[in-house]
Amino acid sequence: MTDTIDSSVVASNVRIVLHNIRLAAERAGRSAQSIRLVAATKSVSVDRIQAGIAAGLTLLGENRLQEALDKIDHLGRRTVGWHFIGRIQRRKVRSIVGVFEMIHSVDSLDLAVEIDRRARQADLCQSVLLEVNIAGESTKGGFSPSAIEALLPELNALGHLSIKGLMTIPPPSSTPQAARPYFHQLRELAKSLTRPEWERIRMDELSMGMSQDYEAAVEEGATLVRVGTAIFGARDQWI
Ligand SMILES: *Cc1c(COP(=O)(O)O)cnc(C)c1O
Numbered sequence: 001m002t003d004t005i006d007s008s009v010v011a012s013n014v015r016i017v018l019h020n021i022r023l024a025a026e027r028a029g030r031s032a033q034s035i036r037l038v039a040a041t042k043s044v045s046v047d048r049i050q051a052g053i054a055a056g057l058t059l060l061g062e063n064r065l066q067e068a069l070d071k072i073d074h075l076g077r078r079t080v081g082w083h084f085i086g087r088i089q090r091r092k093v094r095s096i097v098g099v100f101e102m103i104h105s106v107d108s109l110d111l112a113v114e115i116d117r118r119a120r121q122a123d124l125c126q127s128v129l130l131e132v133n134i135a136g137e138s139t140k141g142g143f144s145p146s147a148i149e150a151l152l153p154e155l156n157a158l159g160h161l162s163i164k165g166l167m168t169i170p171p172p173s174s175t176p177q178a179a180r181p182y183f184h185q186l187r188e189l190a191k192s193l194t195r196p197e198w199e200r201i202r203m204d205e206l207s208m209g210m211s212q213d214y215e216a217a218v219e220e221g222a223t224l225v226r227v228g229t230a231i232f233g234a235r236d237q238w239i
Helices: 007-027 046-054 065-075 090-096 109-121 148-156 176-192 214-219
Strands: 036-040 059-062 081-084 102-106 126-132 161-168 201-207 224-227
Touching: 007 036, 007 046, 007 214, 046 065, 059 065, 065 081, 065 090, 090 109, 102 109, 102 161, 109 126, 109 148, 109 161, 126 148, 148 161, 148 201, 161 176, 176 201, 176 214, 201 224, 214 224
Parallel strands: 036 059, 036 224, 059 081, 081 102, 102 126, 126 161, 161 201
Antiparallel strands: none
16 A cells, blocks of 8 residues: 555645535535535555544545455544445455445345345344446446336335435546536436335435546535545555
8 A cells, every 4th residue: 555645635635625515515505514525545544544534534435345444443433434335245245234334335136135134133224325327337236227116125125224325436537527417317316216115215315426526416416425536645556
């Protein structure tokens, strides 16, 4: 792990990102309190993360289980909340359930069933988001926007899952504006999936927007933005 930027730069980046979130919320007539910043900390050292926490980070999002567990060991769970935002292998589910407040990346019914099973064994209820493959990219996992509705009764029957909303990663693009229609679609999808009869499924959270486009995401209704590079600088490797 190499760090490309200084702790003081991390601290000022945190303040800039939080400020930009407030401005974007204002533009959209939303309360800034309804948006939470999840700092994406893959490959970022504990020192840099600590500088970010001192500057106001309250939520961290990790992609890799072992890296996350090491960091949780160092940083604890009292000062900061942990979310899992990466791809999940089935055999790792047992170690993830109950450790993370929220799993953003539930990308199939099978995975949801496995998380539910492990949560039941651990006697807890795991909060999750359903990851939607919003642009129908063949290279990406996730629920298809057109197929998700038919799965909701099955998902609602999973008694140890608390489904809080949707997450998406739009196709890579060179401009922040390019992602905006996808953010809009995710919000519309969440609206169309809100039904009182599915009591375990809430659509209150929308996890969307990364360094390049989190302001557009906030304007389109994001409640969780996942930001790495804009806080910690460029990663030397993409995970
Ligand atoms: C790395 C990562 C992010 C943050 O990406 P940046 O472009 O560095 O802000 C957000 N979400 C997920 C799932 C990630 O893996």
